[in-house]
Amino acid sequence: MPSGARQATLRTTNLGLALRTVCASPTPTSRSDIAAATGMTRATAARLVDELVAGGLLDEVAREALPRRGRPATPLLPGACFAALGLQVDAGLVAARVLDLRGRTVAERVELGDFRASDPAGTFARLRAVAAEVLAALAPGVRLVGAGLALPGLVDEDAGVLLRAPNLGWSDLPTAELLAGCVPPEVSVVLGNEADLAARTVAAEAPGRAGPHRDFLYLSGQIGIGGAVVLDGRVVTGSSGWAGEVGHVCVRPDGPPCTCGSTGCLELYAGRHALLHAAGLAPDVPSPELADRVRAGDPAATGALGTGAWALGVALAGVVNVVGIPTVVLGGHLAELAALLRPALERHLADRVLSARWQAPRIVGAQGPPAAGASGAALRALDVVLADPARFLG
Amino acid sequence: MPSGARQATLRTTNLGLALRTVCASPTPTSRSDIAAATGMTRATAARLVDELVAGGLLDEVAREALPRRGRPATPLLPGACFAALGLQVDAGLVAARVLDLRGRTVAERVELGDFRASDPAGTFARLRAVAAEVLAALAPGVRLVGAGLALPGLVDEDAGVLLRAPNLGWSDLPTAELLAGCVPPEVSVVLGNEADLAARTVAAEAPGRAGPHRDFLYLSGQIGIGGAVVLDGRVVTGSSGWAGEVGHVCVRPDGPPCTCGSTGCLELYAGRHALLHAAGLAPDVPSPELADRVRAGDPAATGALGTGAWALGVALAGVVNVVGIPTVVLGGHLAELAALLRPALERHLADRVLSARWQAPRIVGAQGPPAAGASGAALRALDVVLADPARFLG
DNA sequence: TGATTTTGTATCGCCTCGAAACATAAGGCT
DNA sequence: AGCCTTATGTTTCGAGGCGATACAAAATCA
Numbered sequence: 001m002p003s004g005a006r007q008a009t010l011r012t013t014n015l016g017l018a019l020r021t022v023c024a025s026p027t028p029t030s031r032s033d034i035a036a037a038t039g040m041t042r043a044t045a046a047r048l049v050d051e052l053v054a055g056g057l058l059d060e061v062a063r064e065a066l067p068r069r070g071r072p073a074t075p076l077l078p079g080a081c082f083a084a085l086g087l088q089v090d091a092g093l094v095a096a097r098v099l100d101l102r103g104r105t106v107a108e109r110v111e112l113g114d115f116r117a118s119d120p121a122g123t124f125a126r127l128r129a130v131a132a133e134v135l136a137a138l139a140p141g142v143r144l145v146g147a148g149l150a151l152p153g154l155v156d157e158d159a160g161v162l163l164r165a166p167n168l169g170w171s172d173l174p175t176a177e178l179l180a181g182c183v184p185p186e187v188s189v190v191l192g193n194e195a196d197l198a199a200r201t202v203a204a205e206a207p208g209r210a211g212p213h214r215d216f217l218y219l220s221g222q223i224g225i226g227g228a229v230v231l232d233g234r235v236v237t238g239s240s241g242w243a244g245e246v247g248h249v250c251v252r253p254d255g256p257p258c259t260c261g262s263t264g265c266l267e268l269y270a271g272r273h274a275l276l277h278a279a280g281l282a283p284d285v286p287s288p289e290l291a292d293r294v295r296a297g298d299p300a301a302t303g304a305l306g307t308g309a310w311a312l313g314v315a316l317a318g319v320v321n322v323v324g325i326p327t328v329v330l331g332g333h334l335a336e337l338a339a340l341l342r343p344a345l346e347r348h349l350a351d352r353v354l355s356a357r358w359q360a361p362r363i364v365g366a367q368g369p370p371a372a373g374a375s376g377a378a379l380r381a382l383d384v385v386l387a388d389p390a391r392f393l394g
Numbered sequence: 395m396p397s398g399a400r401q402a403t404l405r406t407t408n409l410g411l412a413l414r415t416v417c418a419s420p421t422p423t424s425r426s427d428i429a430a431a432t433g434m435t436r437a438t439a440a441r442l443v444d445e446l447v448a449g450g451l452l453d454e455v456a457r458e459a460l461p462r463r464g465r466p467a468t469p470l471l472p473g474a475c476f477a478a479l480g481l482q483v484d485a486g487l488v489a490a491r492v493l494d495l496r497g498r499t500v501a502e503r504v505e506l507g508d509f510r511a512s513d514p515a516g517t518f519a520r521l522r523a524v525a526a527e528v529l530a531a532l533a534p535g536v537r538l539v540g541a542g543l544a545l546p547g548l549v550d551e552d553a554g555v556l557l558r559a560p561n562l563g564w565s566d567l568p569t570a571e572l573l574a575g576c577v578p579p580e581v582s583v584v585l586g587n588e589a590d591l592a593a594r595t596v597a598a599e600a601p602g603r604a605g606p607h608r609d610f611l612y613l614s615g616q617i618g619i620g621g622a623v624v625l626d627g628r629v630v631t632g633s634s635g636w637a638g639e640v641g642h643v644c645v646r647p648d649g650p651p652c653t654c655g656s657t658g659c660l661e662l663y664a665g666r667h668a669l670l671h672a673a674g675l676a677p678d679v680p681s682p683e684l685a686d687r688v689r690a691g692d693p694a695a696t697g698a699l700g701t702g703a704w705a706l707g708v709a710l711a712g713v714v715n716v717v718g719i720p721t722v723v724l725g726g727h728l729a730e731l732a733a734l735l736r737p738a739l740e741r742h743l744a745d746r747v748l749s750a751r752w753q754a755p756r757i758v759g760a761q762g763p764p765a766a767g768a769s770g771a772a773l774r775a776l777d778v779v780l781a782d783p784a785r786f787l788g
Numbered sequence: 789t790g791a792t793t794t795t796g797t798a799t800c801g802c803c804t805c806g807a808a809a810c811a812t813a814a815g816g817c818t
Numbered sequence: 819a820g821c822c823t824t825a826t827g828t829t830t831c832g833a834g835g836c837g838a839t840a841c842a843a844a845a846t847c848a
Contacts, residue, residue: 003413005407006836007803012841013399014805020396040398041806046827071813085482154749163752229716231632236625238718239609242749249712250746253646253704262711262746310647317656318643318712322623324632351654352644355548355636358557384848391631398807401834426795435837440796465844727793767827 014040018048019057019078019389023101023208027391028061028075049076055393056143057101057385058082078102078207082385082392085135085147085183086378087127088371090194091116091167091223094127095371096134099378100142101385107137109223110371114284116223117169124178131182145392146381147183149175150194150373152222157191157241167223190381195219195226195244195331196235197376198388201368202329203230207382215328217319218366219246220373221332224267229323247271249315269311272333278304285331292341309341320353320361331366338365343375408434410597412442413472413783417495417602422455422469443470449787450475451495451779464624466619470498474603476786477532477780479541479577480772481525482765484588485510485617486562487762488521489765490528493772494536495779496601501531504765508678510617511563518572539779539786541577542771543569543589546616546683551585551635560653561617578731588622589613589638589725590629591770595725597627601776607721612760613640614767615726617652617666641665645708663705666727672698681727688734692758703735707742714747714755725760732759 020030021037026142029037035045052058057079063072078101086350088095092115097108109130135144153165162173179189199218205211214233220226227246236243247267248260255264268274273283277291279301293301314326329339342363349361366372385392415431416423423431429439446452453472457466472495482489486509491502503524509517529538547559556567573583593612599605608627613622621640622631630637641661644656649658662668667677673684673695687695710722724732736757743755760766779786 001431002411004411004432004438004836005404007805010399010401010404010804010835017396017398030826037395038398042827043807043829044398044805047804056745067566067815068825069461069815069823071827073812073826102502154752164674217670227716231630236717238625240749240753242753243716243718245718245748248715248748250645250708251647253708260748270687314644314647315712319716321639321642322621322637322638322713323717324634326633352642354639354642354654355634358548359634359636401836404835424795436796437798437838439834461846462794463792463846465796466840467795564791628805717810729824 002262010184012101012388014044015048015052015389015393016036016386018045019052020208020386021059022076023078023206023386024210026209028064030073030075031337034076051393052079052389055079057389057392065188066219080104081143082145082382083138083142084145084378084381085131085187086150086197086376086381087131087147087182088150088374089115089123089127089168089192090150090152090371090373091369094123094130095374096127096131097374097378098134098138098142098144099207099375101207101382103209103379105144105369105375106139106142107134108369108374109134110374115168120168120170120173120178122306123168124182125219128182135183142177144184144187145385147187147189148178148197148377148381149189149191150197150204150377151191152220152224152373153195154192154242154245155191160191162191163386190377192373192377192380193226193228193237193241193244194222194240194373195228196237197218197374197380198366199228199230199329200376200379201372202234202331202366203235204379206385207379208304213329213364215248215325216327216329216364217316217323217325218329218331219334221270221272221330221334223272225271225332225334229319229325231323231325245329246319247317249318251285253345266315270308270315270334275304275308275337278307278384287336291337291340305337305340306338306344309344312341312345312347313352316345317349320349321355324355326359327362327364329364329366331372335366338363397677405699406782408432408438409442409787410780413437413446414602415779416452416470416605417472417600417780420603422458422471424467424469426467426471426480437775445787446473446783449473449783451783451786455728463585474498475535475537476539477536478539478772478775479525479529479581479590480544480591480770480775481521481576482540482588482768482771483509483521483542483562484544484546484765484767485515486522487765488517489768490521490771491526491765491768492528492532492536492538493601493769494778495601495776497603497773499763499769500536501528502763503528504768509562514562514564514567514572518560518576518708524578529577538581539577540775541581542571542584542591542775543585544585544591544767544771545585546588546614546618546620546767548636548639549585549587553628554585556585557662563727578695584771586767586771587620587622587631587635587638588616588767589622590631591768591774592725592766593622593624593629593723594770594773595766596760597624597629598773601773607723607758609719610717610721610758611640611710611717612723612725613728615664615666615724615728616699618661619665619726619728623659623713623719625717625719640709640713643709643712645705660705660709664702664709664728669698669731672701681730685731685734699731699734701737702731703738704742706735706739707746710739710755711743711746713747718749718752719755719759721756723758723760725766729760732757
């Protein structure tokens with residue numbers, strides 16, 4: 001139920017706007033810049049900034065020697081003392097990463113391993129150790145405003161339950177107890193789907209600063225294929241948060257049965273195991289190896305990639321037709337294959353997407369460090385600061 | 395670029411909130427009710443209401459004899475003198491309908507015909523005639539705040555160009571000149587995709603009043619199959635407005651070629667022509683006839699419907715998996731077949747949707763009068779009033 | 789008739805912003 | 819060096835809009 005706006009609403013709204021204006025800019029921003037960008041007067045912008053600086057949400061930084069006429073501006077950056085912790089558990093790694101409000105990685109630790117069909121207690125113990133290391137490395141003044149955990153599966157965010165993660169072999173797993181000890185007691189950990197969170201690292205290159213694409217489909221290829229639809233810079237989670245299961249879009253209804261109960265799912269043709277199997281490689285061979293073989297002209301590898309591109313084309317064309325998205329970002333193991341998949345995949349899409357005549361869908365490989373889900377989880381936690389900075393001022 | 399909030403922003407925001415509160419309620423609402431619903435004080439609510447009443451955006455209506463203790467409230471309803479015109483051109487009809495801010499149909503005219511591969515000039519002449527009749531029937535005080543035209547195809551809204559409408563046989567058609575004379579010169583007509591607009595009649599039963607579903611996929615079966623994704627009560631139009639082409643989702647990659655350039659599109663199995671052809675009926679037989687045959691046990695008709703349900707199952711499962719929508723609303727000719735399609739279709743979805751174990755997708759038939767696109771176009775035009783009523787006060 | 793209850797109205801003060809003048813700190817020019 | 823110019827930041831004042839509070843109005847109930 002929406003509530004009436006009052007004087008205080010004005011304040012909080014404009015505080016948020018001022019903060020987001022600073023965050024949105026890749027370079028330091030002055031009070032005067034904020035006034036110009038928002039249409040507020042310099043007086044108002046200054047009032048708001050003063051309050052944000054006093055609360056640590058903005059930092060006044062030393063000015064660069066940039067000789068210009070007029071009184072030099074006081075450059076502002078998002079407060080370095082606000083940070084959030086992102087955690088990730090995946091079939092191949094556990095990770096912890098702390099991002100600050102400027103989007104910098106303050107501390108991180110990624111530990112590779114094989115957590116397929118693992119024991120949750122043991123895996124979470126590893127996660128706890130990794131988190132503890134990262135938190136110990138934090139500077140004393142840093143304030144942890146939240147934490148998130150990226151998991152490769154269906155998640156019930158409100159209940160804090162991992163419903164089903166085929167790659168880990170876990171289902172209906174409450175995480176509250178397992179997460180105890182990962183973070184200070186006053187910080188709560190919010191669960192999230194790995195693809196949904198990883199997509200945030202593409203949608204935003206720092207808290208409040210838009211990334212290269214506003215509307216895209218993100219594919220997170222780990223073992224299966226997860227996905228996330230991003231519209232207008234925001235991840236579409238669906239009414240229950242169970243969106244983005246691109247891996248189980250049907251590309252061949254009379255195809256082989258999938259463990260999900262359906263038949264001919266995308267994962268069976270373009271999943272990591274499927275690609276490696278079709279290429280005649282062992283299931284634990286890393287993706288660059290597959291890419292090398294394709295580049296070397298290995299026929300089995302080339303065929304596997306061709307089949308994968310074909311299946312991706314069928315599935316992604318459906319998504320693009322329905323959601324009207326111009327860009328597909330390939331993450332996870334697919335990122336390393338993006339360059340090789342692109343030509344065939346874009347051709348398939350051009351054939352199957354109705355609006356391709358006016359706007360051909362583009363395929364892009366995801367950039368950035370591994371364990372993007374951890375970064376995304378931290379970004380999401382930091383977003384609550386941007387949404388209502390007034391809460392963090394008292 | 396977002397702009398700073400000032401005192402006047404407060405006012406316009408709260409004016410909109412007060413108006414929307416009245417619109418959202420199915421029963422008349424008092425100043426006091428608004429205060430309670432929004433958290434504003436009665437003083438503030440009354441101030442805002444007085445202004446809205448003075449501008450005609452709210453009407454004080456006679457109170458029902460509802461004996462209660464205390465001073466009787468003054469019931470308010472959305473202003474009856476604000477209205478918008480919705481137009482629709484489809485393969486089988488042209489229509490004009492005027493809705494007022496209360497969601498009532500003030501005047502309407504639906505003219506059936508066969509406009510497949512028709513001459514745009516002639517068809518638009520029919521539309522002009524229909525619109526003129528409807529506008530002539532309006533009461534003198536009614537103020538037309540906008541107009542919209544629903545078209546069965548890809549539309550460039552900003553340019554006012556119909557890019558491609560296979561059912562009409564039109565493409566790259568600028569509409570500005572053709573629409574001249576349909577509405578008074580000071581009113582502009584905004585184009586929209588028929589499915590997108592029809593979906594609004596499900597999302598909202600009146601301007602500002604939510605309908606039975608907030609998140610759903612709407613299927614608009616005319617000759618082809620259009621669709622619209624509705625999330626959180628809002629139609630997802632995609633960054634270019636080219637979303638919702640469910641009819642060209644691929645359900646059998648090795649199937650027959652489609653006119654769109656792809657193969658095995660949903661339309662080829664569940665489109666109107668496809669169903670009738672498979673049932674051994676002529677292409678102009680109305681859908682209820684097909685339904686009757688199925689109920690009578692006609693094997694060809696039953697088989698056609700079974701194939702249609704199967705194809706819909708494959709395509710819709712993909713959509714549900716990716717967008718996480720719990721409900722599919724069947725409109726157009728599919729509405730009449732909804733009851734017959736539901737059992738098989740829900741079974742297919744239960745098999746192919748990953749989250750069906752926690753939330754089984756539901757199939758619902760669309761209710762309401764024909765030419766839903768016209769209603770949706772009017773609703774969209776009226777939404778601009780709700781978004782910023784202050785614009786209509788001066 | 790009067791107490792009670794609910795709705796609507798009037799008055800006042802507070803909060804926040806905009807406008808405009810002022811203060812500050814630099815570069816540029818003579 | 820000294821003054822002008824320019825851009826930034828600050829101070830002061832006034833206006834708009836809302837909440838709080840008291841009050842008026844119109845009904846039911848006893």
